[in-house]
Each structure stands twice: as structure tokens, then as C-alpha cells.
Amino acid sequence: MIKFKNVTKIYPPERVVLQDITFEIKKGEFVSVVGKSGSGKTTLTRLILGLEDPTQGEVFFCDMNMEDVDCKKVQELRRKIGVIYQDYKLLPTKTVYENVSYIMEVEGRGDKEIDCEVPKVLDIIGLTEKHDNFPTELSGGEQQRLAIARALVNHPEIIIADEPTGNLDPYNTYEVISLLQKINTAGTTIILATHDREVINKLGKRVITIENGRIIRDEEAGRFII
Secondary structure (H helix, E strand, O other): OEEEEEEEEEEOOOEEEEEEEEEEEOOOOEEEEEOOOOOOHHHHHHHHOOOOOOOEEEEEEOOEEHHHOOHHHHHHHHOOEEEEOOOOOOOOOOOHHHHHHHHHHHOOOOHHHHHHHHHHHHHHHOOHHHOOOOHHHOOHHHHHHHHHHHHHOOOOOEEEEEOOOOOOOHHHHHHHHHHHHHHHHOOOEEEEEOOOHHHHHHHOOEEEEEEOOEEEEEEOOOOOOO
16 A cells, blocks of 8 residues: 655755665554664655655555656545544534534535534534533643544544653553554555654554664564554
8 A cells, every 4th residue: 555665865965864664554554563763763754745856766655656656646545544633623613513514625525425424523523512612621631532532533544643642641542542453454555654652652653763864673463563
């Protein structure tokens, strides 16, 4: 589904962020990407999203080389990816329901489809009773679950979660990771970038470890070893 082939990324003047990266993520996998701050995790996710081009090498999405794809097609491919950020990126003046429905509106979905899909997603993440609340009225864990709903509502094939538990306590961290596992079980590919050693070690899923821009470890049922 996603394939990096000998990918190097260099920012001017000569800052090498990723060097000769090769890996493949198959449909339905749950893959964690770990590494110290500045190791290249964020650049890697930006390359997947087509927000960056590799300096050398090739990035494939659904067997298509991203460098050979025009801007319109890149936008179509991005719609297959939902992204969850550490800082939530919620719309503070919109309610829980409106935060989710807005994502569908941007994609041009009709009112009938929105009225059908949004309640389903809010039920999955456990925020049905707070559909009229604003983000400031939610706990940190609830805000992150709302961010997951926004990433999930358009039925993406892949969800990229970039440090989704960085601002959460252990209880809410467990809830968010359990929700991601549930989504993965339903068939969605999950790419989790995190510094959380305990989360990685409990997951028992594939772990790609990046250090100084290189993959130093790629293990099934891996652990957080840096």
C-alpha cells in the first residue's frame, strides 16, 4: 500500500533528514514509527502525504509513484488518508457535531450523507451525548477522540496518528490507543508515530525505529528500543 524505495530527503543547504530509507506497509497493518525528536518521523509522514518530494528515491502509494502523479491526483490520494495530530487541530467555534460534519462538507458531501455518517462516528468514539458541546468543554481525551472522529468520518484507507497521546494522561492514552486498535481491526491501516515507550511495548505490533535519518530496526511484534 505504501512503499519507500531508497528514499533520501535533504533540506538546504545540506541537512540530511532521511537517508536511504526502504520499507513497505501493507493494507490493514498497524505500524508504529519511533525515534528521537529530529530523527525524521515527521518528514516521513509528510512524504506519505505528498507534502514533500524525496531528494532521491521513490515513494509509492497504491502502486503509484508519487513523483509521477499530478496535483489533482495527489489531492485524490490524500482523501484516502486521515491524519490525527498531537494538538488536535479542532475548530473552537464549532460544536462536536459541527467539527466532524465540516470535514465532510469540505469534501462536498451532501446533507443526507452527513446526517447519516456523523452520528455513527460519534457513537464509535463515545461522544454522542456531547454532540452540542464545544471543544473547550471537553477533556483532553475527549478532544483527541473528536480529532479521531474527524480523521475517520470520510472512511480513509489509512490513518496517520502523529503523537496522538503526547498531551494525555495514562487513562486517556489507553482509551485513544484502544480506539485506534478497534479501527485497525475493522480494516483501516494505522501508522502511529510516538515517543511513548509503554504504548509501543503493550501494542505488540510492528515497529520501525529511525535514528539519525536511517531505519535501524524493523520488527514484527517489536519493542521500543532506542
